[in-house]
Amino acid sequence: MTKTQSQTIWELCRYGFQLAAYEAEAQWGSGEAYLPDLHCKLPRELEHFIERCNRQAREYSRALSAANSPDPRSVLGDSP
Numbered sequence: 001m002t003k004t005q006s007q008t009i010w011e012l013c014r015y016g017f018q019l020a021a022y023e024a025e026a027q028w029g030s031g032e033a034y035l036p037d038l039h040c041k042l043p044r045e046l047e048h049f050i051e052r053c054n055r056q057a058r059e060y061s062r063a064l065s066a067a068n069s070p071d072p073r074s075v076l077g078d079s080p
Helices: 003-014 018-029 044-068
Strands: none
Touching: 003 018, 003 044, 018 044
């Protein structure tokens, strides 16, 4: 979890959105974006924090899948 994600979770709790904070932590922890399902409007500050955290989660997920994918040259038999 990044510092921004931790701060956003803290801010969600501070504003009284404990369930949203729990859901966001689970989504970001698995490298997925969090899309709030709230009936009330989030403060703009929280919306920006969530957008930034979603970008970080996508970047982490992309980096992780790139690290776990085989080198195309080794699959084709063209190892260096």
